Amino acid sequence: MSTQNSPLNTSPIQQFIAQVKSADAGQEKEIKLNIQQAKNLAFTLGIVMTRLNGDLETLIAKKTNEEVVSINMDGGTGW
Numbered sequence: 001m002s003t004q005n006s007p008l009n010t011s012p013i014q015q016f017i018a019q020v021k022s023a024d025a026g027q028e029k030e031i032k033l034n035i036q037q038a039k040n041l042a043f044t045l046g047i048v049m050t051r052l053n054g055d056l057e058t059l060i061a062k063k064t065n066e067e068v069v070s071i072n073m074d075g076g077t078g079w
Helices: 011-025 035-064
Strands: none
Touching: 011 035
């Protein structure tokens, strides 16, 4: 299964950010995640990081396959 074109489900990250934002607005000192929320967040972050790493490797591979142009200079003779 190719994951390069499939959309990422980032809702656990969005929920976490919303929870932190709400806690900050309420001046709370801590937030709590149940184990299912923590697992979903961890798996989603892993998938996002893996996708970013794959995209970076693809970009680097494309850059290294570019044509190399050599320029030789003769010191200015033959003008």
